[in-house]
Amino acid sequence: MSVEAAAILPNRRGLLGSLSDTFWRRPRWLIALLLLPAALWLGIVYLGSLLALLLQSFFHIDDFSGLIVHEFTLKTYAELFKPQNADVIVRTATMAAAVTVAAAIIAFPIAYLAARYLKGRWKVVFYLAVMLPLWSSYLVKVYAWKLILAKEGILTWVFAQLHLGFVLDAILGIPVIGGNSLSFSFIGTFLVFLYIWLPYMILPIQAAVERVPVNLIDASADLGAPPLKTFRHVIFPLALPGIVAGSIFTFSLTLGDYIVPQIVGNGRLFIGQVVYTQQGTAGNIPLAAAFTVVPIVIMGLYLWGARKLGAFDAL
Helix, strand or coil: HHHHHHHHHHHHHHHHHHCCCHHHCCCCCCCCHHHHHHHHHHHHHHHHHHHHHHHHHCCCCCCCCCEECCCCCCCCHCCCCCCCHHHHHHHHHHHHHHHHHHHHHHHHHHHHHHHHHCCCCCHHHHHHHHHHHCCHHHHHHHHHHHHCCCCCCCCHHHHHCCCCHHHHHHHHHHCCCCCCHHHCCCCHHHHHHHHHHHHHHHHHHHHHHHHHCCCHHHHHHHHHHHHHHHHHHHHHHHHHHHHHHHHHHHHHHHHCHHHHHHHCCCCCHHHHHHHHHHCCCCHHHHHHHHHHCCCCCHHHHHHHHHHHHCCCCCC
């Protein structure tokens, strides 16, 4: 027995004292005990549910009885390549990519301004302005945008007051993305997605830009580099991890969302809506599970590609 242990043990009595002495001698046991609840939650509830979902996707529905046949097969995954299902996947991935790119383009100037020029109370105002929409109800925001984008909404009224109604009509007349009004078009769905997920892009970029050393920007300017070249070779590479982090949020959240296209849009389905319909109304849980695997695979490929391009090197 060590001198330290001998000095402590005589003063420790009862169950709590024994546990305290044990954890003092073996601190790793204490760390393991503290991490155990979170590990159980992650391992059983989260990973366990994903594993159960994955297993369900390898079953199929009997065409005659409509019951789930618990036999290993790839028949359900083959259904994903049917034209109507592949169209849903392409439509959802395209919308997610468009929202992500637009959010990055809009968020970067805002984040750069906040990181480089806002100080003190103005930075507090910035954080409040970015995060305030996150404090309101998700459904309230979506329905508010539905009213704004409606044919009798304020946006249509503004175009009419500016005598630009023909511009709005031309936009709504574009095939595929247009519609009877903004609230019944892919453009409207895109605008609502962009508004809701924009804060998740601004904050990571702002944090990444703040970590860019100012002396590197000054050195680039001193060496005669124009602002665009400084942005391309200094700021952007160092801020790329923040852009990737924000894009993970916007891309993945758009992939799995089903409420926005359910309320604002032209009725064409997205992956989230198909999953909701198949596991609910249709009762085709294997197909719903297979559709759920699609965003996981897409995000896995996205993260793999970002890592290959060195997006995480500056972390």
